[in-house]
Amino acid sequence: MADDAKGGGGLEFHPMDQFIVKPLFGEVGDPVHWYTITNATLWLALAVLAIIGLMVLTTSKRAVVPGRGQSIAELMYGFVYKMVEDVTGKDGIKYFPYIMTLFMFILCANFLGLIPMSFTTTSHIAVTAILGFGVFFAVTILGFVKNGASFLGLFWVSSAPLPLRPVLAIIEIISYFVRPVSHSIRLAGNMMAGHAVLKVFAGFAQVAAIAPVAIIGVMAIYGLEVLVSAIQAYVFTILTCVYLKDALHPHH
Amino acid sequence: MAENTNALGEVAVGAPPGMPQLDIGTFDNQVFWLLITLVAIYFVLSRVALPRIAAILAERQGTITNDIAAAEDLKAKAEAAEAAYDKALADARAEAQRIAGETKAAIQADLDVAIEKADADIAAKAAESEKAIAEIRAGAMDAVAEVAKDTAQEIVAAMGGKADAKAVAAAVDSRMKG
Numbered sequence: 001m002a003d004d005a006k007g008g009g010g011l012e013f014h015p016m017d018q019f020i021v022k023p024l025f026g027e028v029g030d031p032v033h034w035y036t037i038t039n040a041t042l043w044l045a046l047a048v049l050a051i052i053g054l055m056v057l058t059t060s061k062r063a064v065v066p067g068r069g070q071s072i073a074e075l076m077y078g079f080v081y082k083m084v085e086d087v088t089g090k091d092g093i094k095y096f097p098y099i100m101t102l103f104m105f106i107l108c109a110n111f112l113g114l115i116p117m118s119f120t121t122t123s124h125i126a127v128t129a130i131l132g133f134g135v136f137f138a139v140t141i142l143g144f145v146k147n148g149a150s151f152l153g154l155f156w157v158s159s160a161p162l163p164l165r166p167v168l169a170i171i172e173i174i175s176y177f178v179r180p181v182s183h184s185i186r187l188a189g190n191m192m193a194g195h196a197v198l199k200v201f202a203g204f205a206q207v208a209a210i211a212p213v214a215i216i217g218v219m220a221i222y223g224l225e226v227l228v229s230a231i232q233a234y235v236f237t238i239l240t241c242v243y244l245k246d247a248l249h250p251h252h
Numbered sequence: 253m254a255e256n257t258n259a260l261g262e263v264a265v266g267a268p269p270g271m272p273q274l275d276i277g278t279f280d281n282q283v284f285w286l287l288i289t290l291v292a293i294y295f296v297l298s299r300v301a302l303p304r305i306a307a308i309l310a311e312r313q314g315t316i317t318n319d320i321a322a323a324e325d326l327k328a329k330a331e332a333a334e335a336a337y338d339k340a341l342a343d344a345r346a347e348a349q350r351i352a353g354e355t356k357a358a359i360q361a362d363l364d365v366a367i368e369k370a371d372a373d374i375a376a377k378a379a380e381s382e383k384a385i386a387e388i389r390a391g392a393m394d395a396v397a398e399v400a401k402d403t404a405q406e407i408v409a410a411m412g413g414k415a416d417a418k419a420v421a422a423a424v425d426s427r428m429k430g
Contacts, residue, residue, distance in 0.1 A: 016271060021278040034280035041281075044289040051293055055301035062304065064312050077305045097298040105293050125273045126282040192273065 012206070015199035019123055019192065039119040040127075043112055047121065050108040076104070080237065087241035091248055098138075099244070102131060103237040110191060110229030114222070122232075123191035125184065132184030135240050143247035154250035183239060190232050194225040400424045 023030045024037050032038060055076070058069030066074055080103050084096045106122055113120025121127050143151040155172040157165055198221050204214035272278075401417075401424045408420060 019272040021272060021275070021282065032278050032281050034284045036281055038278070038281055038285075040278075041285045044285050048289055048292050048296070051301075052296055055305070056296060059301065059304050059308060062308050062311075064308070064315055066308075070308070073301070074305055074309065077302065077309070097294065097302055100297055100302060101290060101294045104297065105290060121282075121286070123273070124282055126279040127286050130283055130286055188273065 013200060013203045015196040015203070018119070018195060018199060021119075021124075040121055040124070043109070043119045043121050046112055047105060047108040050112060051104045054108070055104065076100075083238055084241055084244075087238065088245040088248060092241070092244055095244060099237060099240055102135070102240060103233055106131070106187065106236050107230065107233035110233055111226075113191060113195065114225055114229060120191050120195055123188055123195060125188045128184035128188040129180075131187070131236070132180040135183065135243060136180035139240075139243045139247045142244070143250060146248060147250055151247070151250045154246055158251070179239075179243065183236065187232050187236055190228050194221065194228055197221055198225065397424060397428060400428065 021032060021038050021040050023032060024039055024042055030036075054069075055073050058067075058073045061067070061070065063070055077100070080100050081093075081096060084092050084099055088095070109120070109122040109127075112118055113122065143154070147153075155169045155176070157168045157172065160168050198218060201214050201217040201221060205211045205218070207214075401421050404420045404424050405417060408414075
């Protein structure tokens with residue numbers, strides 16, 4: 001192998017290799033068509049299965065006094081439902097299933113990505129960009145459908161002094177169009193960075209002298225990543241709620 | 253091409269060095285499968301999981317509400333029962349007082365009758381006794397008169413006179429009256 005010839009010192013870092021999309025069946029170098037079943041497909045499917053397991057199988061008994069699994073499902077439901085209700089108000093409740101879909105997908109994908117040797121679908125900008133821009137377009141279209149032209153009042157800060165308003169409007173417009181970018185890069189960046197750092201620490205573990213430090217580092221970063229996985233799902237969801245609230249109630 | 257592949261290790265052909273995230277060649281694949289995934293999750297959640305959990309939560313809320321209502325009901329019943337108990341107790345106490353009063357009155361009446369009867373008896377007895385005493389006294393007076401007459405007769409006889417019984421008796425009688 002070329003690697004063996006090159007890495008004479010023994011230290012090999014491939015922190016980004018874990019993010020490579022490759023066909024699940026067949027050779028490594030096979031082309032990836034749009035329909036090809038890849039490792040990304042596998043872990044997306046596992047996320048669906050995890051959600052089915054978490055939300056459907058646990059609640060199959062419909063117990064009035066919930067068991068452990070059902071409690072988790074109810075907790076998720078209550079958590080997101082309350083978030084939607086608190087942030088967007090009563091009229092945002094009908095979009096709850098969409099927001100729940102986003103939350104559950106991101107949460108499950110993030111946690112599945114923490115399994116060693118797994119593939120983190122949410123670390124890919126292609127995935128998070130679809131989510132982020134999907135939310136952006138949905139919310140923008142919804143805003144115009146619900147409010148018509150008065151949706152543009154979102155950019156006209158009527159509480160500010162009149163001379164400042166055009167300046168603020170420009171800032172508001174810029175920030176509005178930056179939303180989907182920050183929304184998607186925040187998630188992908190967090191996931192990618194954490195996993196890459198894990199891999200770098202794991203790479204240092206190849207050297208016996210610093211292996212204990214590296215392994216403790218891996219453990220510490222892993223704990224942090226568990227936190228980040230949940231928090232990023234939460235952040236993505238609550239920002240979606242905030243954007244939805246802007247679409248439903250554009251006036252400050 | 254071979255050089256590139258060597259330098260990147262096992263990176264797929266066409267992938268840029270560094271970030272696989274920026275390999276535009278895989279985007280259509282990821283987007284396609286992501287959309288399928290999202291649609292699948294949406295249908296699983298909106299058709300099965302969320303209505304089911306909402307039903308469970310509503311049912312639980314209903315059960316709790318019913319239980320609270322039932323508890324309120326039972327509490328009201330307990331309070332009613334306590335009020336009834338208190339009323340019964342008060343009634344019984346009043347009844348007892350009434351019965352005691354009645355009994356006391358009846359006893360008093362009986363007692364009065366008995367006392368009256370006893371008084372009458374005592375009065376009758378006293379009258380009887382008085383009568384007997386009067387009789388005895390009268391008897392005694394008669395006896396005294398008899399004795400006086402006899403004595404007077406004897407005294408007259410002893411004096412040597414001829415005692416006329418009738419005259420002596422009349423004299424004693426008149427003297428005794430006097």
